[in-house]
Amino acid sequence: MGFKVAVVGATGNVGREILTTLAERDFPADEVVALASSASAGREVSFGEDDILRVQALDTYDFRGVDIVLSSPGSKVSAVFAPRAAKAGAVVIDNTSCFRMEPDVPLVVPEVNPEAIAHYRKRGIIANPNCSTIQMVVALKPLHDLAHIKRVVVATYQSVSGAGRAAMDELFNQTRSVYVNDPIKPEQLTKQIAFNVIPHIDVFMDDGSTKEEWKMAVETRKILDPDITVSATCVRVPVFIGHAEAVNVEFERPLTADRARTALRNAPGIIVIDNRADEGYVTPAEAAGEDAVYVSRIRRDPTVPHGLSLWVVADNLRKGAALNAVQIAEILAAEHLGGKRMAGRPRLEAVRAK
Numbered sequence: 233m234g235f236k237v238a239v240v241g242a243t244g245n246v247g248r249e250i251l252t253t254l255a256e257r258d259f260p261a262d263e264v265v266a267l268a269s270s271a272s273a274g275r276e277v278s279f280g281e282d283d284i285l286r287v288q289a290l291d292t293y294d295f296r297g298v299d300i301v302l303s304s305p306g307s308k309v310s311a312v313f314a315p316r317a318a319k320a321g322a323v324v325i326d327n328t329s330c331f332r333m334e335p336d337v338p339l340v341v342p343e344v345n346p347e348a349i350a351h352y353r354k355r356g357i358i359a360n361p362n363c364s365t366i367q368m369v370v371a372l373k374p375l376h377d378l379a380h381i382k383r384v385v386v387a388t389y390q391s392v393s394g395a396g397r398a399a400m401d402e403l404f405n406q407t408r409s410v411y412v413n414d415p416i417k418p419e420q421l422t423k424q425i426a427f428n429v430i431p432h433i434d435v436f437m438d439d440g441s442t443k444e445e446w447k448m449a450v451e452t453r454k455i456l457d458p459d460i461t462v463s464a465t466c467v468r469v470p471v472f473i474g475h476a477e478a479v480n481v482e483f484e485r486p487l488t489a490d491r492a493r494t495a496l497r498n499a500p501g502i503i504v505i506d507n508r509a510d511e512g513y514v515t516p517a518e519a520a521g522e523d524a525v526y527v528s529r530i531r532r533d534p535t536v537p538h539g540l541s542l543w544v545v546a547d548n549l550r551k552g553a554a555l556n557a558v559q560i561a562e563i564l565a566a567e568h569l570g571g572k573r574m575a576g577r578p579r580l581e582a583v584r585a586k
């Protein structure tokens with residue numbers, strides 16, 4: 233007998249990728265239910281190559297009998313529905329920022345802190361981190377184990393898919409408008425995104441940083457180590473899928489670029505492409521549709537006693553959202569919800585394949 237799984241936000245960027253990922257990884261589900269707003273009820277979404285699911289309205293859905301919910305309907309919606317689903321007996325793996333920093337909700341990246349999943353019982357909710365945080369901590373974990381990270385300075389180059397379907401349409405339409413000389417009116421993003429970059433993701437905080445930048449700092453501390461300081465600048469760029477990050481890391485102990493490269497090569501979920509030549513690094517367009525976190529441009533930072541600089545790229549809809557959530561579901565299913573329904577232990581190395 234397999235699990236009953238509900239995907240909330242199934243018509244969105246992340247929800248559709250969750251459905252694809254569940255099918256691709258052959259998640260042991262007997263039944264998969266697609267949920268979205270009442271406006272989408274009756275619509276069809278693809279599940280794998282052959283199956284079509286009819287979307288049901290979240291508002292009126294009864295979660296009794298559902299084992300696992302994978303959700304991405306936006307924070308405000310998750311705040312209301314997730315406790316309701318958990319009360320009905322489901323475990324909710326939520327992609328929104330709603331519960332991430334609540335002390336009794338685990339915030340999990342399976343390559344970094346899989347043991348935290350065990351703490352899901354109190355609330356019945358597990359939080360998936362922000363897309364930019366996920367790819368960064370996957371790359372930082374093997375380096376932290378070797379030389380203990382003190383401080384991280386990161387600048388992100390984040391694709392428009394991170395802001396949802398409508399933002400992808402906005403990039404497409406604005407690009408066309410530039411070519412045909414039509415006026416440009418930003419709606420989803422705060423300024424023109426076509427042929428431009430915007431240093432503003434999520435709302436401004438009192439200290440002048442944005443909430444996206446704050447999330448990268450506090451989430452890294454919750455997942456990896458409470459003593460690491462993070463200074464982030466998060467920037468939206470005119471790329472459809474795939475986030476890139478220029479990461480500068482300061483360590484307590486010495487760590488050469490060669491040792492770091494070897495550790496990263498051996499770490500789960502990471503592919504190192506680092507040749508100091510044309511094409512010897514990865515860009516977002518190449519990472520789109522892939523599972524791995526790619527690390528390139530590994531080099532010493534001579535401006536601090538023990539420093540390295542890296543270039544980190546991943547598909548924000550896959551490892552930054554859907555894949556990370558499904559990996560959590562695999563561990564939850566195998567180790568906490570009656571593993572006999574799961575064929576063998578989940579293997580993080582599977583991230584490498586594709």
Ligand SMILES: NC(=O)c1ccc[n+]([C@@H]2O[C@H](COP(=O)([O-])OP(=O)(O)OC[C@H]3O[C@@H](n4cnc5c(N)ncnc54)[C@H](OP(=O)(O)O)[C@@H]3O)[C@@H](O)[C@H]2O)c1
Pocket residue numbers: 240241242243244245246247267268269270271272290291304305306307309327328329361362363393394395396397398548549552553
């Ligand atoms: N995109 C990323 O890289 C990424 C990464 C990590 C986390 N997240 C988070 O995941 C969430 C969704 O992101 P997305 O990119 O998938 O957005 P999206 O493409 O705009 O999709 C939003 C989804 O939420 C559903 N929804 C909206 N209001 C709803 C309601 N009242 N009841 C039920 N469902 C509702 C939508 O259904 P309808 O089609 O019916 O409106 C749609 O399925 C956001 O909180 C985002 O921050 C995104």
